[in-house]
Amino acid sequence: METVYDWITVLGFAGLVTLFLQRSSLENPPDTIWHYLPPAIGAALTNYFGNEGNHIVAIAVGIASIAYVILVLKPRIKA
Template identity: 55%
Template sequence: MSTIYDWMTIALFAGLIVLFLQRSTDEGPEVDSIWHYLPPSTGCAVVNYLGNEGHDAAALAVLAVTLGYVWMVLRPFVAGRER
C-alpha cells in the first residue's frame, strides 16, 4: 500500500463489495448478477497495475472507464431503482 493507486482501487473495490452485498440481500426480483461486477473488479486490478508501473495516463483512462461502468450499469445512487 505505497501508491495512491493502491488506495483508490481498494476503496473502489470495497465499494463494489458493499454494493453487491447490499443488493444481494434485497428482496424482490434479481436485477444484478455477480457477473455485472466482474468488469469493474478487473478494472481495479488493471488500474492498480498500470499506476504502480508508472503509466499514469493509461491508469487514469482505465479508472474513468471503470467508474463510468459502475455509474451507468450498476447505478449505485439511483433512488427507487426499477425492479
C-alpha cells in the same frame, strides 16, 4: 499499500463489494455477480498500470471503470 493507486483501488473495490452485498440481499437482485466483474478487473488494471508508471492508461481505465459502475450498475447515492 505503498502508492496512491493502491489506496484508491482498494477504496473503489470496497465500495463495489458493499454495493454487491447490499443488492444481493434483496429479494429480487437487479443484477448478477457477473455484472461486477468488469469494474473489479478495471480496479486491478488501474492499480497495475499505475504502479508500473503508466499513469495515463491507469487513469483512463479508472475512469472507464467508474463510468461502468454509474451507467450499468446505477448505484443510488443518497445525500
